[in-house]
Amino acid sequence: MADEPLVLGIETSCDETGVGIVRGHTLLADAVASSVDEHARFGGVVPEVASRAHLEAMVPTIQRALKEAGVAASDLDGIAVTAGPGLAGALLVGVSAAKAYAYALGKPLYGVNHLASHICVDQLEHGPLPEPTMALLVSGGHSSLLLAPDITADVRPLGSTIDDAAGEAFDKIARVLNLGFPGGPVIDRMAREGDPDAIAFPRGLTGPRDAAYDFSFSGLKTAVARWIEAKRAAGEEVPIADVSASFQEAVVDVLTRKAVRACKDEGVEHLMIGGGVAANSRLRAIAERRCEDAGITLRVPRPKLCTDNGAMVAALGAEMVARGRSASAWDLSADSSLPVTDPHVPAPAGHTHDHVHELSRKNLYA
Amino acid sequence: MLLLALDTATPAVTVALHDGSAVIAESSDVDARRHGELLLPAVHRTLQAAGTELGAVTEIVVGAGPGPYTGLRVGLVTAATFGSALGVPVHGLCTLDGIAYAAGRAGLEGPFVVATDARRKEVYWARYDDARTRVTEPAVDHPADLAERVAGLPAVGAGALLYPAAFADVPPGMPEHQSAGALASLAAEKLARGEELPPPRPLYLRRPDAKVPANYKVVTPK
Numbered sequence: 359m360a361d362e363p364l365v366l367g368i369e370t371s372c373d374e375t376g377v378g379i380v381r382g383h384t385l386l387a388d389a390v391a392s393s394v395d396e397h398a399r400f401g402g403v404v405p406e407v408a409s410r411a412h413l414e415a416m417v418p419t420i421q422r423a424l425k426e427a428g429v430a431a432s433d434l435d436g437i438a439v440t441a442g443p444g445l446a447g448a449l450l451v452g453v454s455a456a457k458a459y460a461y462a463l464g465k466p467l468y469g470v471n472h473l474a475s476h477i478c479v480d481q482l483e484h485g486p487l488p489e490p491t492m493a494l495l496v497s498g499g500h501s502s503l504l505l506a507p508d509i510t511a512d513v514r515p516l517g518s519t520i521d522d523a524a525g526e527a528f529d530k531i532a533r534v535l536n537l538g539f540p541g542g543p544v545i546d547r548m549a550r551e552g553d554p555d556a557i558a559f560p561r562g563l564t565g566p567r568d569a570a571y572d573f574s575f576s577g578l579k580t581a582v583a584r585w586i587e588a589k590r591a592a593g594e595e596v597p598i599a600d601v602s603a604s605f606q607e608a609v610v611d612v613l614t615r616k617a618v619r620a621c622k623d624e625g626v627e628h629l630m631i632g633g634g635v636a637a638n639s640r641l642r643a644i645a646e647r648r649c650e651d652a653g654i655t656l657r658v659p660r661p662k663l664c665t666d667n668g669a670m671v672a673a674l675g676a677e678m679v680a681r682g683r684s685a686s687a688w689d690l691s692a693d694s695s696l697p698v699t700d701p702h703v704p705a706p707a708g709h710t711h712d713h714v715h716e717l718s719r720k721n722l723y724a
Numbered sequence: 725m726l727l728l729a730l731d732t733a734t735p736a737v738t739v740a741l742h743d744g745s746a747v748i749a750e751s752s753d754v755d756a757r758r759h760g761e762l763l764l765p766a767v768h769r770t771l772q773a774a775g776t777e778l779g780a781v782t783e784i785v786v787g788a789g790p791g792p793y794t795g796l797r798v799g800l801v802t803a804a805t806f807g808s809a810l811g812v813p814v815h816g817l818c819t820l821d822g823i824a825y826a827a828g829r830a831g832l833e834g835p836f837v838v839a840t841d842a843r844r845k846e847v848y849w850a851r852y853d854d855a856r857t858r859v860t861e862p863a864v865d866h867p868a869d870l871a872e873r874v875a876g877l878p879a880v881g882a883g884a885l886l887y888p889a890a891f892a893d894v895p896p897g898m899p900e901h902q903s904a905g906a907l908a909s910l911a912a913e914k915l916a917r918g919e920e921l922p923p924p925r926p927l928y929l930r931r932p933d934a935k936v937p938a939n940y941k942v943v944t945p946k
């Protein structure tokens with residue numbers, strides 16, 4: 359539909375410079391420049407390396423996205439950007455670029471939440487988000503269960519990891535197994551040849567007195583490392599496939615069990631899974647089975663939309679425009695710990711941009 | 725010509741407009757922790773003060789550092805994005821050159837040294853024969869390590885003020901931080917002479933802090 363908002367989104371919260379363009383729920387461009395190779399030898403994302411790469415990649419990635427979408431910058435209805443949470447220095451590059459771009463084009467600016475964007479991206483894949491949606495977000499930076507009655511205004515945290523993020527655990531175990539960085543894809547691959555029940559690794563925070571929706575992967579990580587070290591100390595070969603499969607099983611078992619339980623407890627019929635770990639094939643398979651058994655509709659975007667990208671930011675920005683949410687102010691700051699309860703960062707009340715023509719406030723999807 | 729100059733490589737968030745003959749508006753805030761928040765409003769204020777708008781800008785110059793990276797990048801990415809959106813050229817000048825130029829206009833004759841605060845007990849610095857002539861590459865050093873190389877020379881900038889043991893002679897009335905007005909005037913002068921200005925590449929001068937983990941830590945208790 360031509361009257362759906364055309365929004366460009368910028369994402370720089372970690373090591374991907376992402377610029378996406380959407381029209382309403384339709385993906386037009388998803389340009390990503392990744393600095394992941396520069397971090398590989400460090401075994402994790404180095405913030406300063408990521409920030410430098412963002413500066414280099416910013417303008418070329420914007421230009422690539424516009425070309426890919428076949429739209430003119432002047433046709434955009436707004437510029438959205440990840441205002442947080444994420445790496446402070448990395449976020450600041452994207453926020454500064456988005457402000458400059460919006461100001462130069464005379465378009466409204468929307469500073470949005472990275473986690474809410476991970477949820478909203480599914481609109482590009484499966485259409486409008488059901489309200490409410492239950493979301494399980496799992497990546498190298500986050501592991502949370504969120505209930506979203508309105509992705510633009512009401513996102514409630516039900517639980518999150520109390521130590522490592524799920525993706526971090528994959529990276530660490532991959533390092534113990536000398537499989538390189540990032541660990542998620544390689545462990546997924548190794549696990550396909552292994553037996554998920556070969557080794558009984560612990561399921562964190564699943565006792566009757568444990569927080570129902572919180573996660574813990576630190577104990578699991580230690581247990582797996584000790585098991586491997588014991589094998590090595592005994593001079594035995596480490597069965598990489600079985601270790602990968604059993605470790606991965608312990609992670610996805612807890613994630614899916616808690617997510618399905620949250621849906622049942624809250625009476626929510628839709629589960630959305632996002633974040634880089636949502637690309638894990640075993641997580642997808644188990645989630646599918648358990649959701650089907652529980653009568654829950656599962657929504658998982660394609661892997662490229664699960665990892666950090668600009669399209670997800672554009673998707674949430676478009677929803678902000680469509681629902682007439684207030685734009686952000688020109689002094690918008692990058693907030694490395696932006697709470698998940700703030701889907702976006704509106705300008706303080708009474709603050710208007712006289713130099714930016716405001717869009718009509720009508721709710722296009724109402 | 726309408727030249728927009730900005731610099732976020734020192735604690736100052738500074739913006740100026742130059743029409744080819746003079747600075748027509750300038751806005752500076754000194755707040756080393758809020759470059760990201762302050763820059764765009766400063767640009768807006770400067771344009772309003774000059775009674776013009778961003779679309780009228782024909783050329784951009786940005787301070788390329790050296791400077792603490794997080795702040796430095798705010799100016800660089802803002803300039804690059806403006807340039808792309810407006811379709812106008814973006815140049816990068818060494819931030820220390822802008823301070824040297826301002827020192828010259830404040831009456832300092834050469835030779836002298838410009839030093840800014842590089843944090844971690846270091847300074848970014850360079851030597852000048854006069855306000856327009858830099859004779860060393862910008863560098864980052866501990867003040868004690870360069871005391872010999874700058875001995876006897878007057879020094880300007882916040883880095884010189886911070887380390888009086890290394891920089892004994894800091895003349896009064898000299899600039900402490902960058903001013904975009906000076907940067908704009910320097911750039912306008914160079915452009916008028918037909919000089920080609922360098923691209924806006926950041927002068928980090930340090931490698932990113934990152935240690936390669938030797939090997940993973942063994943977790944089995946000994």
Ligand SMILES: [Zn+2]
Nearest residue numbers: 476497633666
């Ligand atoms: Zn993410």
